[in-house]
Amino acid sequence: MNIPIRRYKEKMRSKKRSAPLLFISLSALTLLTFASSLYGQTKKDTLTFRVMGYNVENLFDCRHDTLKNDYEFLSDAVRHWNYSKYKKKLDAVARVIIAVGEWSPPALVALCEVENDSVLRDLTRYSVLREADYRYVITHSPDERGINVALLYQRGLFKLLSGQSYSVTKAHKSNRPTRDILHVSGLLLNKDTLDVFVVHFPSRSGGAKASEPYRLSAAQRLKEVTDSLFRVRTHPQIIVMGDFNDYPCNKSVQKILRAGVPPIEADSSDTRALYHLLARKNIADKHFGSYKYQGEWGLLDHIILSGNLLITDSPLSTAEAKAGIFSAPFLLTEDKKYGDSQPFRTYYGMKYQAGYSDHLPVWAEFTLRY
Helix, strand or coil: CCHHHHHHHHHHHHHHHCHHHHHHHHHHHHHHHHHHHHCCCCCCCEEEEEEEEEEEEEECCCCCCCCCCCHHHCCCCCCCCCHHHHHHHHHHHHHHHHHHCCCCCCCEEEEEEECCHHHHHHHHHCCHHHHHCEEEEECCCCCCCCCEEEEEEECCCCEEEEEEEECCCCCCCCCCCCCCEEEEEEECCCCCEEEEEEEECCCCCCCHHHHHHHHHHHHHHHHHHHHHHHHHCCCCCEEEEEECCCCCCCHHHHHHCCCECCCCCHHHCCCCCEEECCHHHHHHCCCCCCEEECCEEECCEEEEEEHHHHCCCCCEECCHHHEEECCCHHHEEECCCCCCEEECCCEECCEECCCCCCCCCEEEEEEEEC
16 A cells, blocks of 8 residues: 555544544534624634546446446456456546545546446445545446446535436437436535536547537537526536536537636626636646647546636635646656657557556635635
8 A cells, every 4th residue: 555545544534533523613613603693793614625527537347237338348358357457447546536635535526437336336435435435426328338427425515415417419310329417416514505517528539520519419408407507596506527528619618608718807707607717727838638639738628617606705616726637747657659748548549558547637626615
């Protein structure tokens, strides 16, 4: 076991041992806060936590699902996928999640390319993540390979209200079905509702232009659902994370979702519009990206949110400066063909490399006032 993982475990055990004392302290604090309010004084506590999005590159188990085309991830298939490699993959994903949280696990983790409930159960119960006590919601999409999206959440910060999947209408009848959009609603400590969407738009297989209608269809479905929340929520708080297979400048983001860069003065944000938290950094730096294709870095993994989450004194808020791409050295390897570095993948083509993923995680830090 490496030193960072051991320290993380010790920290989590320490938290558990101090739980009764923490409960007493919180109870006392609640009484003091209530007493202060009787005299017209208001006291607010603040809490910071991170959220992250991560395409984990084919987190498949070793068993065949008779309803899916998952043959390449069986032990006798071309990838020679087996339990040893699967266990190593679980540990790798867990390590990344812990590292992104800087040893305090992210409150919300949006995952793309997970196969089923089984892999999420193994990830949350039988890896180092078991100390974090995550729960999860996953889609059961019609995707032919069995790829789904999921959200891990910590119950102490996010009380699950509902989880729902939205299917994406096929651009043409002959198209293969794609991944569903996951919508999860939960209560924060201040009793406000937070709506989180996890997406994995259709790939660029066949060419970016030829496949664009499929992503536009997925973006339109997402826009319909977020628009409905703006209509029914008095204080809409929306976060969208996932692999769009498109860049911030593409039509799915710019024309359909209308998620542009936040205004320079964040407090002037339109509270009923969507903004792209990483777009400005992507425009300013051509090397700012979560995925590398033919030597060029690009931002395929996005964090998009409702405008009120950019207003400084909102109950829940973040800022462009508090978001980024997690590009720790252990997630990168030498790019021998194009130079510099590239994500350290699990597979390069069909060659097993024992890495992490072909994508880098994206993250944002939020402040909650309650």
